[in-house]
Amino acid sequence: ITFTDFAMESHPNCDFDYLTIYNGASVSSPQIGRYCGNNGPRPFTSGSRYLLLYFQTDVSQSAMGFRATYTTDGLGCGGILHGNSGTLMSPNYPQNYPHNLECEWTINVDPGYHVSLNFDPNFFIEAHSNCIYDYVMIRDGPSEQDPLIGTYCGNTIPPAFNTSTNFLWIRFYTDQSVTNTGFVARWQAVDSQCGGTFNATSTPQTLTSPNYPGNYPHNLNCRWTIQAPDPAQRLRIKITDMQIEAHPQCQYDYLQLRDYPMDDTGRTLTYCGRQLIEFDSRKPTLQLNFRTDVNSAGRGFYLTYEIASCSRNITADNGRLVSPGWPDNYPHNSDCRTILRNPGRYIAVYFNDFYIEPHPNCAYDYLAFYNGTSTSDTQLAKYCGQTIPDPIFPQSDVILMQFVTDASVAHAGYDLTFSTSRVSSGCGGNLMATQGSFTSPDYPQPYAHQQTCNWLIRVAAGRVITLHWDVFDIEAETNCNYDSVAVYNGANAQAPLVGRYCGNTNPADYTSTSNMLYIRFTADQSVTGAGFRIVYSS
Template structure:
């Protein structure tokens, strides 16, 4: 029996070695495209690909022809395992597309007779990978591969057949050149193509390494671009299926001005080391939050708790481009520290992270396309709330924050009904500020009572995050009651209170009005 186990173990080691060796063999190749379609797959497909890979393929068409590639399936780790497609035969050629996550079918055609594909994976999760089909392109180029001269007077460029519809299988290239000392300005006045499969590439220059971007679908308003040099190329590709009206472009020669230059945010604009005090909390946000963050951001924050303590971090708002803008949380200071989590998109799911030591790292990266509001998070030293008292009589102090939370925050709220009676000195009110609130049921609530009143002046009764809001008592007493639903499995609340000089009685904080409206008004879920 022992011999059988040893033989089986040896066979598994050999099989794994052969799989990795095979992956290495197919992971860096030059492939010739032919009229008959061929298939390119990630190592192991349709099963999981290996970690820590760097695969490179160059697909070359015969002289005078182009390569067409269709990605039939893409499924990778959305944050960290990436496929790059470039228009040329090197890693410095213009970027056509960058894929990660779960991507629907897409098609591209080369303009220099070759395509470069790179697939990189990190050391964590693995998925199926990708499958693509490639061949020499079946395209029509007659009457739409033209050289144009830009002048001070605006001129028009339209897709073939505009506005009645373009033909299928087109590959058109317009090269527009400005006079010496000037650059080209192009404005897409009208634009509509088949969103999945027909696209326009705008290339600043005409070499394989020139920068470029893609447009497709419907543009609802005019879009203007200014070239970085004297030449700009407009490349239009249509597939063999549906067609729409196409596009109309206005182009002219202009002087280069500084305002035309794209500003790339500085890397240190949102980078820093944050010392967390032993008592208290802080907030971490994308620059400009809640306004939209910028493109091309690469932010790194390192949160450091006092020695012997741990970091607690939770997110109160997450709104990023789901495909391409990511928040990464790591258990340590370096970019190779263990990943605690990866967040993107628009999420109301409660996200809480704890470090194993006294350091936690947060990275935020955005790409060159869409931008949203970003994120807001709260950090503090990790407290053991499993022994948190469920209610009691408390005394509010001046200029000293005291923190309370639901039992076992932010984990299971244990379905305990808790009531706190908070008292301030005569002439002072109680200020209570929520720094973390998340429940999953509309029957979960926190209620605030002024003195001995039987009616709450504010109530939070929502199943989403609800943070950074302040509540004031008119008297020197405030009752805070937490009523969890019996089915609550995660969440609860955390906040602090402090004594403040009494407010005027005719002052009603707008936050209280909004919460009462939220409780008794329309349900917009």
């Protein structure tokens, strides 16, 4: 681009009227410069197929403005690359690449194939520990909103990679300072072993890892997209068998669930080892990613997917339940019945959030609990309004939840956590939801004497847990030798002790260093207290 005329209101910092040029398609692209007065830009060649000119004027002085001419050539970078094999490289390779580049390539191979990408050994890009200056960014899909594979700089060659679809997106970004020789990358189409898009129905359908129940192959990168037909519907995933190479942070092989929104800001849950998971999506689309490396392999996974109905039967040690549509308003004219059952174990229900149409007798919308499987069984509680209810300790191994709504007012509904224990209702258990709450047994009534209760909070790999003490009243003693709550930074009481607490001062919030926390509550034979309520997030 060449500017033949240029005259604008002058200012040392060009704060009033100005022209800003970006070397790319948006204002987040590298800025070439901001210009005003009579000092226009010198002739300039973009680094890609985009150049953005941003012209800003204020309410006062005016001037002639600018006139420019532009031409195009084939020496830029970026673009859409169709074909089942090919090569791309940094501009000027093997000479040093220019400054202020933003090159974006989308590689598209034939449907039914995946993209295999390999970088040549001569990979030299300005180094930084977080690659904030010059970098190559790779995403598994056709756009910047798709899952991030990695961001690379320095002289460490990016690992070979197979996409989960027939698209791959690459950005090469450079700033205004240090430069180097850059890179050469080669791609080819390879047969897909897994992945695809599936439509859910109200009947459960099956999805397994490749070769299940035999060991899955190495170097897999599978992506399945599951969608419901109606925007108001949600999806339910039940993983009933999992044997994936174990690692505390699932760095090697893993199954990942990506929920709305699908970009880097969305809910992402990563699992490995041996886990049984039940998961409801927030929106009608869900993505599953299965990655394996070159080493160990296992049986993989077996799961079912379906449109999530509001009525269900659950046999599980623990979980999180939300009203239909949560956190948006629940639908009208619903009668949802959920049976919680775990033979031989006591169930406890804790409320995290609650807002159901208020009425003195809960005559319109309500959430009711019954000690059994039918509304003819003993009603334990019936709730509406905006006050978070107290926990429910039914002293039973089966309860019915009934959520009823009428044709008028609607609110957010409910968000609750349930757990089970072999000791007594509310005394310990496992908690595996991404967020939740729990209390001392019998809360808000004083806790009983002579009990020890253990809770293990275990969230998805790659997450950490934050504990917040909402209520705390435990028999006080200088060294907490009588009644106490102990927190351990790990999976059991052999993990590092975070602290042992008693008295009536809320302990400080604590964030774990891994995806597990262990909490032990001990009460002796004498003085008691109101107990505690803990809220956790991850």
